[in-house]
Amino acid sequence: MFELIGIPPQALFGQLLLGLINGSFYALLSLGLAVIFGMLNVINFAHGALYMLGAFVAWFLLQYLGLGYWWALVLSPVAVGAVGIVIEKTMLQRLYKLDHLYGLLFTFGLALILEGIFKHFYGVSGQSYTTPDLFKGGTNLGFMFLPYYRGWVVVLSIAVCAATWYAIEKTRLGSYLRAATENPRLVQSFGINVPVMITLTYGFGVALAGLAGVMAAPIYSVNPLMGSNLIIVVFAVVVIGGMGSIFGAVVSGYLLGLLEGLTKVFMPEAANIVVFVIMVVVLLLRPAGLFGRER
Amino acid sequence: MFKKALLAGVAASALITGTAMAEGLSGDKVVVGVLTDLSGVYADIAGKGSIAAAEMAVADYGGTVLGKPIEILSADHQNKPDIASTIAREWIDAQGADVIVDLVTSSVGLAVQGIGGEKGVVTINSGAATVRLTQKECTATGFHWIYDTYSLAHVTSPAVIAEGGDSWYIITADYAFGHSLEADAASVIAEKGATLVGTVRHPFPSADLSSYLLQAQASGAKVIGFANAGQDTINSVKQASEFGIVAGGQKLVALLAFLSDIHSIGLELGQGLNVTTGFYWNMDDETRAFAERFNEKVGRMPTMVQASVYSSTLHYLKAVEAAGTDDGATVAAKMKEMPVKDAVVHDGTIAANGRMIHDMYLMEVKKPEESTGEWDVYKLVRTVPGAEAFQDPKESGCALVE
Structure with a gap:
């Protein structure tokens, strides 16, 4: 069958693996969005800009403090999370009572401001960030050459997604969080500080974006536009997965990465729109998304 | 409700707008x-x-x-x-x-x-x-x-072919510019007796080009040409090095790269690339x-x-x-x-x-140790006279040419 359309199976495996790698970024970003949407009911349009911020923090650390990739992997999400907490505490918090569009517009504006600032100071051609020494080079898998770093991205992304899913679905803290989204007043009456929990959730969600930014830095050049290029696709991923469904966001992230990978072989020109075509189909057939429930 | 808002957001993001800064003056x-x-x-x-x-x-x-x-x-x-x-x-x-x-x-x-x-x-x-x-x-x-695309193709490609790069695979940005550059490069390749093994067109812009690079790698062509520009070229060169394409013996040719692109790629990854330019500051x-x-x-x-x-x-x-x-x-x-x-x-x-006709320069990106400063990135390989670099106006098909 493969020969019929002129693609040898080996090339296909290679493309599937590449799709999985891109899917890792989609999954990490859509996970953060789903956590924030699920817990705060806020559509966080600043997610792409915070992903970009994560990559830039990594670059700053290397450039000005001489701290390499491993430091960045820890410090950058913390820094981005802290920025997120400040945003939530000082601004976003005031919008919960209003229509959701306010949250969307606020975060959208925030994204434009952040991007504008970085564009002004750093231009758009981007800064280069080298691959950590441990992951330099790669290995030949027979059907493709796999750079070690890309392998690491897949492993780390799966680990982080699984851990987050476990924390929210299976732990006591997670159960508080889920309860607080259903009925914040009731949970508060049990002596749990819901506002703090919400703040920390937002901080955690955007820290995931920061982490994805650090992971992306050695692959793509660190540039102010990197977030806005990605965020639209990631939103489509969240819609397909089902709004607020953590499992759905992660699974559809990987799945769409794979599908996009295949499109790049069979019909490269359509690679940018395939995700949106799928979004339309999914919304027609299952308006709540693949894993979402009507609310 | 939530979904509606989210979809509105998806639509809104497609409208990410810059600021127009037109100053209103006439007279x-x-x-x-x-x-x-x-x-x-x-x-x-x-x-x-x-x-x-x-x-x-x-x-x-x-x-x-x-x-x-x-x-x-x-x-x-x-x-x-x-x-x-x-x-x-x-x-x-x-x-x-x-x-x-x-x-x-x-x-x-x-x-x-x-x-x-x-x-x-x-x-x-x-x-x-x-x-x-x-x-x-x-x-x-x-x-x-x-x-223009004609001069880019007619300065870079013959030089690469003369050095033995007789089979090509071209990765093209899927819009007017990419198509134009691909067509010009293809005609030079045919003219000089080299073969074009394949082409692939990627959406503009694309952050991840690894998929196309892998297709180019698998083609076995000696030369991989990039008919794209700016960020796409930067990512192409970076990711080609990541996937061991240069180490595997295939030569990369950025049919169009600007000084800012090379600056961003860095000499470590960019060294040895052939680039055609109409101006370089250090001449x-x-x-x-x-x-x-x-x-x-x-x-x-x-x-x-x-x-x-x-x-x-x-x-x-x-x-x-x-x-x-x-x-x-x-x-x-x-x-x-x-x-x-x-x-x-x-x-x-x-x-x-x-068409403004003038000398074009075939450059090679310096090795890191050859460079004396941040913007010292090129060494001149050859100055190509305008008549050779640009299309003969008589062959352009423009109705203004007698």
Whole structure:
């Protein structure tokens, strides 16, 4: 069958693996969005800009403090999370009572401001960030050459997604969080500080974006536009997965990465729109998304 | 409700807009419009630097022409032909623009040149690369300045083929510019007896090009050519190195790379790349002096597009002075009569189809140890005379050529 359309199976495996790698970024970003949407009911349009911020923090650390990739992997999400907490505490918090569009517009504006600032100071051609020494080079898998770093991205992304899913679905803290989204007043009456929990959730969600930014830095050049290029696709991923469904966001992230990978072989020109075509189909057939429930 | 809001967001994000910064002036003056990309992928190639270059040209000319003041308008076309067309019409109809320069992005360049032709306003493309501008779609008032896809292909490809690169795979950006460059490269490849093993077209812009690179790697071609630009080229070269393509013995050729791209790729990954350019700052005292002044103003060395905006604006002003009018058709005819001579282009002529013909340079990206500074990235391989680098106007198919 493969020969019929002129693609040898080996090339296909290679493309599937590449799709999985891109899917890792989609999954990490859509996970953060789903956590924030699920817990705060806020559509966080600043997610792409915070992903970009994560990559830039990594670059700053290397450039000005001489701290390499491993430091960045820890410090950058913390820094981005802290920025997120400040945003939530000082601004976003005031919008919960209003229509959701306010949250969307606020975060959208925030994204434009952040991007504008970085564009002004750093231009758009981007800064280069080298691959950590441990992951330099790669290995030949027979059907493709796999750079070690890309392998690491897949492993780390799966680990982080699984851990987050476990924390929210299976732990006591997670159960508080889920309860607080259903009925914040009731949970508060049990002596749990819901506002703090919400703040920390937002901080955690955007820290995931920061982490994805650090992971992306050695692959793509660190540039102010990197977030806005990605965020639209990631939103489509969240819609397909089902709004607020953590499992759905992660699974559809990987799945769409794979599908996009295949499109790049069979019909490269359509690679940018395939995700949106799928979004339309999914919304027609299952308006709540693949894993979402009507609310 | 939530879904509706989220979908609204998806739609809104497609409308991410930059700020148009058109200044509203018209009247008894020469109005130069710099229509460029101020917020997108080509903002470092052209962008603010192009506006600065036009300002330098106006200042160097003395700020007035025929005793009238010279005004500069600028706006962000966001690489979208529809937005660019709206701005161009606005400028011409309401603000009295006499010339529109820069026009980075080929689809934009073609659209605005068409409008200029229809309205008798001079358009000078510096940023757009497609050779179609001076072929069938040429206009009496349309000019194409520092480079085009034809010259890129006809300077770089023969040199690579002569060194034994006789089988090619081309990775192309899927829009007017990429198609044009791919077609020109393919014709050189065929002409020189090399084979084109395959091509793949990727959406513009694409952050991840690994999939296309892998297809190119699997093709077994000796040379992988990138018919893309800006961020796409940067990512192509970076990711090619990541996937061991260079280490595997395939040669990379960036059919179009600007100084800012090489600066961003870095010499470590970029070394050995062949690049064709119409301007490089470190050629002689004149280019160095110009580039230093530009660097003081902008904080970066000029790309060939920015240098070209300077040269073309200056030439336009000289022609207005010589023609004694700012009537588009008259000035355009005068521009074609006069030789192009300034700090950027030392010895250029303009053909009837609007093509400015001058020497092109085949460069090689230096090794890190050969470089003496941040912007010291190229060594000259060969100076290619204009007649060899650019398409013979007689073969262009432009109706203006006898």
